[in-house]
Every structure is written in structure tokens, then in C-alpha cells.
Amino acid sequence: MTLCAQNVRFEVRGRALLDDVSITLHPGEVLAVLGPNGAGKSTLLKVLAGELAPAGGRVTQNGVDIGHVPALVLAQNRAVMPQAAAMAFPFIVRDVVMLGRAPFRKISSRHIDRDLVEKAILLADIGHLADHAYPALSGGEKQRVHLARALVQLWGMPNNTTSQSARFLLLDEPTAGLDIGHQQGLLAIARREAEDHKTGVLMILHDFNQVSGYADRVVVLRQGKVVAQGPTDQVMRPDLLSDVFESPIRAIADPDGARDILVSSNAPVSR
Numbered sequence: 584m585t586l587c588a589q590n591v592r593f594e595v596r597g598r599a600l601l602d603d604v605s606i607t608l609h610p611g612e613v614l615a616v617l618g619p620n621g622a623g624k625s626t627l628l629k630v631l632a633g634e635l636a637p638a639g640g641r642v643t644q645n646g647v648d649i650g651h652v653p654a655l656v657l658a659q660n661r662a663v664m665p666q667a668a669a670m671a672f673p674f675i676v677r678d679v680v681m682l683g684r685a686p687f688r689k690i691s692s693r694h695i696d697r698d699l700v701e702k703a704i705l706l707a708d709i710g711h712l713a714d715h716a717y718p719a720l721s722g723g724e725k726q727r728v729h730l731a732r733a734l735v736q737l738w739g740m741p742n743n744t745t746s747q748s749a750r751f752l753l754l755d756e757p758t759a760g761l762d763i764g765h766q767q768g769l770l771a772i773a774r775r776e777a778e779d780h781k782t783g784v785l786m787i788l789h790d791f792n793q794v795s796g797y798a799d800r801v802v803v804l805r806q807g808k809v810v811a812q813g814p815t816d817q818v819m820r821p822d823l824l825s826d827v828f829e830s831p832i833r834a835i836a837d838p839d840g841a842r843d844i845l846v847s848s849n850a851p852v853s854r
């Protein structure tokens with residue numbers, strides 16, 4: 584039971600945006616995708632979500648070629664939080680969150696849907712915004728609405744212990760635009776979903792220390808190719824990151840923390 588890309592190639596007008604990419608997302612793990620701007624991270628997420636069809640290779644969800652999985656079944660087993668900029672909904676916040684329940688319309692009840700929506704609204708800390716017009720929200724507030732929408736989709740049918748399918752949560756730069764408290768809150772929610780519900784969580788992140796702190800494994804993309812993947816402590820090395828990002832990165836000891844902090848070498852340390 585995995586979400587798996589095998590030797591995936593994706594092209595636009597003859598240019599390969601993804602070239603021979605193979606990754607596997609397992610239930611219960613947090614996998615971070617890291618790489619410079621334009622490396623193909625969002626494209627990979629869309630291919631894994633079934634939104635883009637690869638020109639070569641295969642994407643399988645729970646063992647089935649994703650192109651053969653009916654859209655409704657796909658929506659019942661994976662939730663996507665895309666980059667917020669692309670979205671415009673002329674609804675109030677609670678109704679935007681409720682959109683996440685659409686795949687369960689035939690099997691759920693209003694009562695269940697409302698309970699899950701209220702739970703997600705609390706988790707995403709948007710209770711004070713629930714009756715506001717979505718378009719009037721700030722960028723970070725909109726991000727949190729989409730987190731709640733993705734969560735109610737991911738939660739499916741509560742107490743359904745018969746489902747044989749693993750669930751997956753795909754997050755495209757979920758912390759972008761969030762203040763530091765809400766960034767930590769979102770990352771903690773993602774980790775809990777992986778640990779408590781055995782969800783496979785994939786997150787595109789740019790912050791090295793968020794990757795080190797929250798991911799079990801990391802995939803590094805550059806120019807459409809996987810240049811490194813493995814356990815977080817093996818991949819998040821200053822030499823590897825300096826090479827991939829063409830910018831000097833170094834690790835400094837955190838006297839209060841379990842792991843080193845990764846910083847740009849050019850950053851002033853102290854005055």
C-alpha cells in the first residue's frame with residue numbers, strides 16, 4: 584500500500600520537467616521534497632496526485648495504476664493542498680472547508696460532515712474566520728482554510744476500519760505565508776496524521792530545518808531529476824545541500840536541540 588512513481592517522465596513541449604523520477608511514499612511516513620526553484624517539485628506532486636499524466640513511467644496508488652483509479656476513489660484516498668495562489672472560491676470559509684467532504688457525499692451524513700468540518704476548523708485555528716468570506720482572507724489565513732479542507736477529505740469516514748487502502752496527504756509548500764506559530768502548528772498536524780492515522784504525507788518544503796525537524800525521509804530534485812533520496816539525517820548534509828542549491832550551507836550546533844541547525848554560510852552569525 585504505497586503511492587509510487589516509477590521512472591516517471593513528464594514533458595511540456597519536448598522539455599522534460601521530470602526525468603526518470605522514482606519515489607515511493609509509504610503509509611505512516613513524512614516525506615519531504617526539496618530542491619531549487621523550477622526543479623519540478625510541484626510538477627511531481629501533481630503527477631502523484633493524478634492531476635498530470637506522465638509521458639513515461641508509472642504512478643500507482645495502493646498498487647493500481649493511477650490512470651485507472653476512478654476520480655472518486657482517488658479523491659477518497661488522497662488529499663492535496665496546492666499552492667494557495669491559484670485558488671479563488673466565492674464562498675464563506677466553512678463552505679470552502681466543506682468542499683473537502685464532496686467525495687463522501689453519497690456515503691456520509693450531514694451530521695458527520697459538520698462534526699469533521701468543525702474539528703478541522705479548530706485544528707487549523709480558523710474558528711474566528713469560519714463565517715467570513717473566503718476571498719477577503721489574508722494569504723496565510725487562506726492557507727489554513729485549505730489545510731482544513733484537505734483534512735476533512737483525508738479523514739474520510741470516521742470509524743471505518745474496513746478500508747484496505749492507505750491514505751495520502753500531498754502538501755505543496757504548506758508553510759509558505761504562515762507565521763512561525765502556524766507553521767509549527769501545521770507541521771505538527773502533518774506529523775500527527777502520519778503517526779496516528781498511518782497517512783503517507785508528502786510535503787514540498789524550502790526550509791531546511793523544517794525538513795530536518797519533521798521529515799522521516801527526503802527526496803531532492805534538481806532540474807527534473809532525483810539527485811538524492813534517503814533518511815533525513817543522511818540527506819540533509821551541508822555538502823550535498825551546498826552543491827544542489829549552489830550556495831554555501833553549513834551546520835551549527837544547537838545547544839538546546841537534538842540536531843544541528845542548517846544555515847546559509849553567508850548569513851551573519853553575530854555582531
Ligand SMILES: Nc1ncnc2c1ncn2[C@@H]1O[C@H](COP(=O)(O)OP(=O)(O)OP(=O)(O)O)[C@@H](O)[C@H]1O
Pocket residue numbers: 595600618619620621622623624625626627
Ligand atoms: N504548464 C507548464 N508549461 C511549461 N512549463 C512549465 C509548466 N509547468 C511548469 N513548468 C516549468 O517546469 C519547471 C518546474 O516547475 P515546478 O513548478 O514543478 O517547479 P518547483 O520545483 O515546484 O519550483 P518552485 O520551488 O519555484 O515552486 C519550471 O521551469 C516551470 O517553469
